Amino acid sequence: MLPNSQIKFSFFFLADHFDLQFFLPSPTTGTFLLLHLNYESSILNTVIPADVDKGSSASSFRFKPHKGPGPVPDFTILENQENNIDCQAVVAVESSMAFEFPFEFLKDTTTKICAGDSATDMKVDVQMDHADVASNQTSLQMELVPRENVGTHDPQEEEKGTFPARGIGRNLEDGYNWRKYGQKQAKCSENPRSYSKCTHPYCQVRKKIERSPDDQIMEVIYKGAHNHPKPQPNHHEGSETCIKVEVGSVLKNSSPGPKDVKVGSDRRADGMERTSSTSVAETSELSSTLVSNDDDDDRATQGSISIGVDADIEESEKIESCLVETSFASRTVHEPRVVVQIESEVDMLHDGHRQSKYVWSYYKCTSAGCSVRKHVERASHNLKYVITTYEGKHDHKVPAARNNSPALALTRNTKPETQIKDFAPGFDRKTAFNNDYLRPSFPGNFSNETKLGAASIYPLKFPTFKHTIPYSSFEFNRSTTHHSGSIASLSQPFRSRQPLVKPKIEQREDDVYDTGQSRTDHVNASQSSSSLYQHITDNFPS
């Protein structure tokens, strides 16, 4: 990433029952940002491949308040004072957020952030520990601690809604104003697509919404980037009531039925309606891609949301993470499937050579009895894309450590083992680390071992790449030959099916054939896809 380049993204959280996890890249080895949010059983993950790897001096992390009346705090992470990864944290709460920004990311810094003045009454604790800049090891710990009266959440209210058994929801608010300019009945899908433009003058952003016949939003695709801030609400309810959502959606539907939990920019007085929304960050160059997965009888459609990088970035340095959301209303399926498409050119650029793109990998959730599988492969239609396909829905909950933690602390330090032990006693990280991913047959710099703990609720084990980063609790010493660690606290063990040292899961013939595809792509795809998978599968009927 070039100096002054930016990655902007946003996330939200609700006023109660959430935890937030925020992963920052190592100043020198970090290439990813990870945001993880958990609203009860809903998960929002946002993973940004930042590729901020410039390997040099200490970095600083700056949080800054959002301009304008809207409760939209955002924070900026400065890398070497130049590479500016602007993370816009959008808060989906019914009250203002007063983040005490900015602050410097300093060694052993502990910063507390208090959010909410009334309605939400929520306290946000942010602890940041910069263990050792010199050794490229950083730790950021953010805790969002709900205050006593956990807020405005009313279960009954939630019941009132029309929660979609499938799909994203009926409302899609992202804070921008849109004008519909067309509608089409796509051939490959039963669902009509509507086309909308941003109504802001000179803004070329468009979005395509695919809805099911029963009006459920099945897919949203954004194209372009807004060249303006979000319009301010015309009215204010209470203290700066505003909800905004960007990049990702959270869906909650632990019990399928007529409920509608939405996340987004609904500003109803009752403050209980949540709209699900996805939108691109405010970067100058974003694109979204629609890919089709209509192989055979599968009618799954895929949309994608790009998390782009600022235009300042050289073309060759651009990273696009295309998240593909798929709903399954029209799919005659046995298993739900989530397809995530990632486009990343970075690895190709940094490696000096292109990796084979005709390989794939299979993974399987290691939870006993869980049949969820994951498949990573290059998109046949465009080798730039890596498509991760999840099949099935986890029949188990997220790790107990995660659920039991009201304010899950996120750490990235030099003691991954300790954390693993603390948060996920059952996770055999050692096994994971010593698996075949590290086998020398990998053509690239596959000395890393990354588990998707951070990004995925159901983390998978991944081979990593030199330029992809350990983005969770890892060893971050870039000079070492490998990085290891995991965010076991977030994870359920998810391992490659084949290379297990101690396979406890019966293996199939179609297991794992990782023959050396870009590690970066794998990781990227896995991180983003995992989160999206979680979003979507949360909505699946049990």
Place this chain on the structure above:
DNA sequence: GATGTTTGACCCATC
């Protein structure tokens, strides 16, 4: 009148 939606026509890329 302003703004947004609907809907058939049109353009263009792909096969």
Place this chain on the structure above:
DNA sequence: AGATGGGTCAAACAT
């Protein structure tokens, strides 16, 4: 070259 499908335009319509 023609068929097909996705995306967009723009007139008509609605609010």
